[in-house]
Amino acid sequence: MPEEKSAKGELSRRQFIRASGAAVAASTVAGTLISANTKADAAPTVPAAIGAVDVSLKVNGKAHTLSLQPRVTLLDALRERLQITGPKRICDRGNCGGCTVMKDGKPIYACMMLAVDAHQSEILTVEGMGTPERMSVIQEKFVEHDGLMCGFCTPGFVTSVHAVLQKNPSATMDEIRRGCAGNICRCGTFNRVFEAAVAAARSGRGA
Amino acid sequence: MNNFDWVQPKTIAEAATAVKNGGVAMSGGIELLCLLKEHLIEPPSVVNLKSIPGMRSIDVAGSGLRIGALATTTDLAENSVVRNDFPGISQAAASIASPQIRNVGTVGGNLCQRPRCWYYRDPEVKCLKKGGQACYAVAGNNEYHAIMGGGPCHIVHPSDLGSAFLAYGATVVTNEREIPIQNFFVLPKDDIDHENSLRPAELVTGVTVPNDWKGARASFFKSKERESFDWALATALVLLKMNGSTVSDARVVLGGVAPIPWRSTEAENALKGKSIEDSVALAAGRAAVSRATPMSENRYKVPLTTNVVRIAVLQAAGLKAE
CATH class of the missing domain: 3.30.43.10 (Uridine Diphospho-n-acetylenolpyruvylglucosamine Reductase, domain 2)
Known part of the structure; x- marks a missing residue:
């Protein structure tokens, strides 16, 4: 989902964090470098990582090749290198489901897979399922049924529900609950999440 | 990292x-x-290991089942032959963690997991398993620790597939040899550093399951604090061979209560020759924990395990467990 600019043309929260991070990094190294680029909007120069390997990923239909150290998780590659920030980094230990993405058609925790291990695979994130203008039926039902409170777990839940409906477009409540067993909402909006999922299943419009 | x-x-x-x-x-x-x-x-x-071809398949051979070490737990849970002929394995696989983990985690990896003990997992704590001097669960918090087979370290083994494979009499195949599963898992008193008998650079390549218990009535029951997705407090895998309405042979394996998947011959003997009813199932549950030595905070596991066994026995017999 594009979150580059708000309606008033102000910086989005993420753009602000990214820009101020670059400024801090620039000022930190300024003392040791002869000429430091202090322009906040300049692309950060990443030194070639030691032991980096090429990783090819197809994300939401678009092919990418990244040079990554083997220790980089799929989640960090998506968020930090491709700016695909739908999958969230919450527990980073495969406990919460906030980072759930589809890999080759199956839901996985992106935090518990090395990016290099996902080499040549197809990744689908919540961004690839729909846009604010053209939402998928599941996204639409989450909005309609107010299936979120703080919204942080929502991309993971939408992805898990997507996986369930992909397998059985008219999934039952029981199948939906089992399909979402690996996702946690700390606000506790489970009832509305499941209401939205059931509504999507009853719509007869697939995943 | x-x-x-x-x-x-x-x-x-x-x-x-x-x-x-x-x-x-x-x-x-x-x-x-x-x-x-x-x-x-x-x-x-x-x-x-995934770059090595040919280690993910689940094949039916004349002598039984051959499961590649790289088969995922989803592969195992959804395999129709496993589901029909070895339902205890299928049920155990389906109970593991969450869909996201089952889609990635493998059979070999499940067997070779390290313990979930919070002292072991804490990088700041140097427990017995990490070359230290003490098992801190003894005087510390041991709510989730062993009630049988513990000492000097009191972990419980986290592998549900380990329980299932032990019940079905499976063999672990490695690049060096074949290890009957009862010799694969080892107690801390025999090896404090490892939970299994793999040698250095010995790799699990698969598991074979003989037909001895093929088609037996089966139930895997897991008690967890959180219904959706959690580690087991206690599990029981029960296999029953029936002669009419009486049990001709039984296997009972407990999980979550000992440093290895724990076969209970006491519970098996309490079932053999009986026809299953609630009192028999309860007697098997009591027999299963007859030698339990709970710690300061896990006494609850004794009645819990009794009932977990009772429920699994009733379910295996096709009776309603309340």
Whole structure:
């Protein structure tokens, strides 16, 4: 989902964090470098990582090749290198489901897979399922049924529900609950999440 | 986590050489990433077993089932032959963690998991298993620890598939030999550093399950604090062979209560020759914990395990468990 600019043309929260991070990094190294680029909007120069390997990923239909150290998780590659920030980094230990993405058609925790291990695979994130203008039926039902409170777990839940409906477009409540067993909402909006999922299943419009 | 070299062997021999040189083998990688992120291990290289072809299939041979070490737990849970002929394995596989983990985690990885003990997992704590002087669960918090077979370390083994494979009399196949599963898992009193008898650079390549218990009535029951997705407090896998309405043979394996999947011959003997009703199932449950030695905070596991066995016995017999 594009979150580059708000309606008033102000910086989005993420753009602000990214820009101020670059400024801090620039000022930190300024003392040791002869000429430091202090322009906040300049692309950060990443030194070639030691032991980096090429990783090819197809994300939401678009092919990418990244040079990554083997220790980089799929989640960090998506968020930090491709700016695909739908999958969230919450527990980073495969406990919460906030980072759930589809890999080759199956839901996985992106935090518990090395990016290099996902080499040549197809990744689908919540961004690839729909846009604010053209939402998928599941996204639409989450909005309609107010299936979120703080919204942080929502991309993971939408992805898990997507996986369930992909397998059985008219999934039952029981199948939906089992399909979402690996996702946690700390606000506790489970009832509305499941209401939205059931509504999507009853719509007869697939995943 | 620290960085490491990424090794992609083409054969199991190449993988073993890479492990001999200090690398650590990775299958699904779920457990490995847990260990790497907590700096419990800091290997110079990670050896990706998935680059070796032919280790993911589940085949039916004349003598039984052959399961590749790289088959995912989803592969196992959804396999129709396993579901029909070895339902205890299928049920155990389906109970593991969450869909996201089952889609990645493998059979070999499940068997080779390290303990979930909070002292072991805490990078700041040097417990017995990490070369320290004491098992801190003894005087500390031991709510989730062993009630049988513990000492000097009191972990419980986290593998549900271990329970299932033990019940069905499986054999673990490695690059070096075949290990009957009862010799695969080892107690802390026999080896404090490892939970299994694998030698250095010995790699699990698969599991074979004989037909001895094929078609037997089966139930795997798991008690967890959180219904959706949690580690087991206690599990029971019960297999029953029936002669009319009486039990001609039985297998009862407990999980979550001992440092290894725990076969209870006491519970099996309480079932043999009986026809299953609630009092018989309860007697088997009581027999299963007759030698339990709970710790300060896990006494609850004794009645819990009794009932977990009782429910699994009733379910295996096709009776309603309340």
